[in-house]
Amino acid sequence: MKIGEAARRVGAEVHVLRHWNDEGVVVPDRAPSGHREYTEEHVRRLRVVQACRGVGMSLAEIRLVLHRGEAGRAGAIERRLRRIRAQRARLADAERFLEHVIDCTHDLLTRCEDCTGYALGAPEPVEEPGPGAVDGGDGR
Known part of the structure; x- marks a missing residue:
């Protein structure tokens, strides 16, 4: 075709x-x-x-994944799995935070230990590598 x-x-x-x-x-x-x-x-x-x-894979990663015998295939998959698991953990923390915020009785979130505790422990936003990055990200 x-x-x-x-x-x-x-x-x-x-x-x-x-x-x-x-x-x-x-x-x-x-x-x-x-x-x-x-x-x-x-x-x-x-x-x-x-x-x-x-699932966020770059074209370079996908080239490795498509063929079982490719060198580096397992490593590319394991790296993607780590990223997904870390993202899942961040989302679970964010979900717990927002569920708390709904019922939070403080007039300002900054006066609530639970709310500020989440903010202090929240990881910095993670950006995927851009074009030409070492891990093979292609940004497309």
Whole structure:
């Protein structure tokens, strides 16, 4: 199938599939005319790429994950799992804080030990590495 059909099937823009091709993530075959030819296997790979992007993986990480034998694959997955677990812990703390705030009887949150305790212990916002970062982040 042509790139437009593959893009439609996975709900992506054609330029995204071209970019993933250029980055070596999903590289379709080429017809004699030079056009990209996607198979059902490519569509499955595209869906896996979308799932990986959905959990915050960079294209460099995804290239490692797609192929079981790739060097560094386990490390990339473990790093992503650590980030997800840390994010889950931060979200759980934030949820407990907000649940407390709903019922907090203090007129100002700064007068409540529980509220200020959360604020003092809250981690600094964590930003994902930008383009060209050492961990392979590509910002896209």
